Amino acid sequence: MRPRKERAVSASGEDPTSLVVAYLSQLLLLQQEEGFLVREIRARPLGEPPTAVVASVRGELFDPARHPARIEVKAITFHDLEIDLKRGRARVIVDI
Amino acid sequence: MLLRWARAVPHVPNLVRRDEFTYEIPRDEAAGMRVPGVLFSDEALLAGVAGDPSLTQLANVATLPGIERNALAMPDIHFGYGFPVGGVAAFGLDEGIVSPGGIGYDINCGVRLLRTPFTVDEIRPKLGGLIDRLYREVPSGVGSRGGYPLARSDVDEVLAGGARWAVARGLGRAEDLPMQEEEGRIPSATPSVVSDAARQRGMKQLGTLGSGNHFLEVQRVDAVFDRPFADVLGLEPGRVVVMLHTGSRGLGHQVATDFIQEMDRRLASEGVTLVDRQLSCAPVGSEPGQRYLGAMAAAANFAWANRQVITHGVRRAFAAALDRNADDLDIAVVYDIAHNIAKIEEHRVDGGTKRVLVHRKGATRAFPAGREEVPERYRAYGQPVLIPGDMGSASYVLAGLPTSMDRSFGSSCHGAGRRLSRHAAIRAFKYDEVTRGLAGRGIVVRSASREGVTEEAPGAYKDVEEVVRVAEGAGLTRRVARLVPLGVVKG
Structure with a gap:
């Protein structure tokens, strides 16, 4: 994947958990709606703890010749979602 | 109305056997359970869910407000998100949720069975070409599109x-149309409440199978257990039929995503955990x-339109492969059933009758003979229930x-039920071995991806025979x- 085009993505939630679900759902939608594959992300969280995010993502459009599609993500779930705010990590389970 | 309930079910719940095929999670098993959980199963199937979270999920469902009788699980129960797959629960319209x-995410995922006029001997010599045609006529695989693209309007x-x-x-x-659950359309759908994002995802995907466990299968009737009803359904041994399994594609996934998040936000703002x-x-x-019920019905209608467009593709593929005119080919809908849906129905509750909202997730409606919801031609026998098995074993028509x-x-199982997750199946099985095993038994497979085959390998599923038994x-x-x-044909 090459960072050829740029898109703006923003999301908000009631708390960091719902923010992560909303934000990843936006990224999934970008792929599902227009076939935009995300390669690079610059994201700025807002709030303490974060409840919103503004991001600029770069990537390119899906090209079946170069992008082997193996598994389709249907949705981002809340199931057992874990967030480590200190380390800036989250474990998210997606429905495939 | 404020929803409140206690935290419940921190561990694998205790099961009490009530009779040969009925197990219960007693109401006092966990704080917050309003009704018992009831699971239809046996020892062999139970061994398959030991250690998976689906029984905890069943007990979680029992905590929801307004739940009637029991939280139920069908014999093919397995892990889902929120409700277990194979879960059934009914809620009062005034006090329930x-x-x-x-x-589920795939609203009105379901199964349709088509009857062809052909015997297996007529189809066998042309099978490879037929499957190739079907693969071409019905787009499948990850992100499949191009079936019948829609204009926004x-x-x-x-x-x-x-x-x-x-x-x-x-x-x-x-x-x-009359041979489909709800005749292929829920009239109370509210298209205006379906988000733009959901529409965008659906526009390019009508008439496509998708990936995962969705498939299109050419089958033969192998055995008949209820001769009079099978005769009415036109299913005699050796007859070739076509089964297709798909749902509302990205449109339904997005409707579910939209409302799960919206309802989560509302609960958070009301302080409900x-x-x-x-x-x-x-x-x-x-x-x-x-609003959700209106959007769900709209997504369900999209799924019925999807299975109808695919039916058209199947007719075209048969005509092309057999060098016949599609209009002269008698390929008929036997039945079309939803297995991810909620419906308002009248049921006996507490000695009286009551209208309740029945959630069926990975479960089918299974109404008996005499109910007016059953197509007239089948009404004396009961509603057909279509059970897709894995691609190496068998599928069933039940009543x-x-x-x-x-x-x-009035519900039953919806399939064999997974034994291994998709990920575990991809690790456990090799593509070449799976396809060789199927080819050895004369089964032709066309798939958009290798994963599409390995994740659906026969060994990834419970024994469908056991589930229907x-x-x-x-x-x-x-x-x-x-x-x-x-x-x-696999996605």
């Missing part, structure tokens, strides 16, 4: 019209509850039994006919 996680009509929309466009026959946020819900009669009404709100023993459905695969 609607939970998008009780319907068409989407509302599809969401309102369901299978009827497709037939009006010449993508089917009028006689296809759920045992599992994936169970987010709203009172049935509330504005968001009603609803009278006892299903009191035991399971338990469903019969528990008084939910009886066996009518067994179907075995000849060729498979």
Whole structure:
């Protein structure tokens, strides 16, 4: 994947958990709606703890010749979602 | 109305055996359970769910407000998000809730069975070419699109019209409609509440199978258990039929995503904490509850339109492969069933009758003979229930039994049920071995991806024979006919 085009993505939630679900759902939608594959992300969280995010993502459009599609993500779930705010990590389970 | 319930079920719940095929999670097993959890199973199937979270999920469902009788699980129960797959729960319309996680992401995922005029001997010599044609006519695989692309202005009509929309466009026959659950259309759908994002995802995907466990299979009738009903269904041994399994594609996934998040936000703002946020819900009669039901019905209609458009593709593929005119080919809809949906139905509750909202997630409606919801031609026998097996074993046609009404709100199982997750299956099986095993038995497979085959390897599923046997023993459905695969198109 090459960072050829740029898109703006923003999301908000009631708390960091719902923010992560909303934000990843936006990224999934970008792929599902227009076939935009995300390669690079610059994201700025807002709030303490974060409840919103503004991001600029770069990537390119899906090209079946170069992008082997193996598994389709249907949705981002809340199931057992874990967030480590200190380390800036989250474990998210997606429905495939 | 404020929803409140206690945190519940922190551990694998205790199961008490009630009779040969019925197990119960007693109400006092966990704080917050309003009713017992009831599971139809046997020792062999239970061994398959030991250690998986699906029983905890069943107990979680029992904590939801307004739940009637029991939280139920069918013999093919396995892990889901929020509700277990194989979960059934009914809620009072005044005091109960609607939970998008009780319907699932793939709204109106379902199965349709088509009867061809051909015998297996007529099809066998042309099978390879036929499967190739089907693979070309019905787009499948990850992100599949291109079946019947919609203009933005068409989407509302599809969401309102369901299978009827497709037939009006010449993508089917009028006689296809009465042979479908709800005749392929829920009239109360509200297209206007379906988000732009959901519409965008659906526009390019009508008439496509998708990936995952969705498939299109050419099968032969292998055995008949209920001769009179099988005769009415036109299923005699050796007859070639086509089964297709798909749903509302990205449109339904997005409707579910939209409402799970919206309901989660509302609960958070009311200070309600759920045992599992994936169970987010709203009172049935509330504005968001009603809006979800309108959107769900619209997505369900999209799924029926999708299966109808694919039916048209199947007819074209048969005509092309057999060098016949599609209009002269008698390929008829036997039945079309939803297995991810919620419906308002009248049931016996507490000695009286009551209208309740029945959630069925990975579960089918299985009404008995005599119910007016059953197509007239089948009414003396019961509603057909279509059970897709894995691609190496068998699929089943069942019929609803009278006892299903009191035991399971007129519901039954929906498939074999996974034994291994998709990920575990990809690790456990090799593509070459799976396809060689199938080819050794004369089964032709075309797939858009290798993963599409390995994740659906026969060994990834529970034994469908065991599932339908338990469903019969528990008084939910009886066996009518067994179907075995000849060729498979996989996503």
